[in-house]
Amino acid sequence: MLTSGFPSPAEDFREKELDLDTLLVKNPSSTFFLRASAEKENLAGIHEGDILIVDRSVYPDAGDLVVYCTGRELEIGYFSDSSKEVLPEHTLWGTITWIIHCSRP
């Protein structure tokens, strides 16, 4: 904090600077960062190399983007409420809350 000889009239209104961490990560214990690997198609604006913020403590609503496990790897898809699972053999890994896309890779 810089101090100066003259008190600032704005001092009483000072607010905490914006901080991405508190915006993007609501529950650090259950939040993980994943890297999207997309073949040509991009679903809901997810591009190759994007960072996905995935919160395992958030139960998805129908239509939410989620990460789920197939028998082999982690995949991205839409959550369908009708079956309460993505597909019978697949299990929910976490809900995608934010997608971070770098515009200058």
Place this chain on the structure above:
Amino acid sequence: MDNPLLKTIDLRKKEIFALVDCNNFYVSCERVFAPALEGKPVVVLSNNDGCVIARSNEAKALGIRMGEPAFRSRDIFAREGVHVYSSNYALYESMSQRVMNILARMCPEIEVYSIDEAFLHLTSMKRFNLEKYASKIRKTIKRWTGIPVSVGIGSTKTLAKVANGIAKKNPAYEGVCNIEECPHLDELLGKVKVEDVWGIGKAYARKLASIGIFDACALKNASDSWLRTNLTVEGLRTVWELRGIPCTSIKTVFSPKKQIVVSRSFGKGVKCLEEILESITEYATRAGEKLRSQGSSAYGISVFIQTNPFAQGAQYHNIRGIKLETPTSFTPLIVKSSCELVEQIYRDGYSYKKSGVIISNIVPEKETQLGLFEQTGTRDKMQRLMKAADDINRTLGRNSLKLASAGNGQEWQMKRSFKSPCYTTRWEDLPKAFLKKK
């Protein structure tokens, strides 16, 4: 057996402890990010890929034992398709933090006991349905982190540990066992071997076997005088705990280490002094970090080097130390002293397998007095320099800022051929999620 001690316990003062313990922790950490490992035999190896330090249940079923040297199990690994991983401590520490933070949120009082175990002090909650609560803890940790845990509940820490063991081994309990609610406690204790009781190791187990005590129930009923004589007061405390009398308390205040040792075995034999000095510099630096992180300084610095006792060739090992006039936590000084010591004990012509730095005579930072010839302000400057270095290393990663003498190539580093990526601590190691064309 009618134990008069039990009658005098005021039931209103009865305490309740829980032990939360992650199942096959290192393996479970790997499985969170590699779901293909679910249901498969998996092992994790120690530093230098030396021996097995974690096994999945499927690997246990194949007869692979804890501590088994890896080279001896090579055939069974290949034959049974066992997935082998080198220990990834960065990942395990990170996952452990998550589990402990969740516990800290859900419980009034927690004591972290090890990387994958914590005791909960639940006395204030004893009127609640503890099985339901424990079950909620289990489900929350599994959902939020992917790590499966077992919970044991008892009126003492030792009983909570016994309960945890029971919950782990019997699927019928669904991961939660409250030993206080079990109708046939003595019967259950009868099935627990003495060496599996916390505080009773192989040596005590042999002594107990000599008087015909093999299980926890018999142990509980053993005579106090025999116990005090043969197992010391520590052993007696363990037995009192089995009887439901708490003899240890929750340790929530961290007590700083009295001695810090940083050492590693080399991946391959090291012959030349330069490489040994590089390793010693690295360990001395790390020791300095540990010292500062606990708010301490130290008088004593020692180093040791040794050849491999199991290998062919001439054997040599030596250790030498100094006591400083004023205690320090200043890395350059620790490194300089350590290097000087190693130069004194190094002998040419040997193939060294391990080196290490030992910091002793540790005192709180605040207690250090200025040496006779020290200038005021120097210590202050040193502290600010070290704090800046520590902050940088914490943000940018271990060893971002280090002494040039620690070397760049570091040929002697640990062999860790099967290490998984640092999924949660390095951007370049993030786990991948695939978007497939449908």
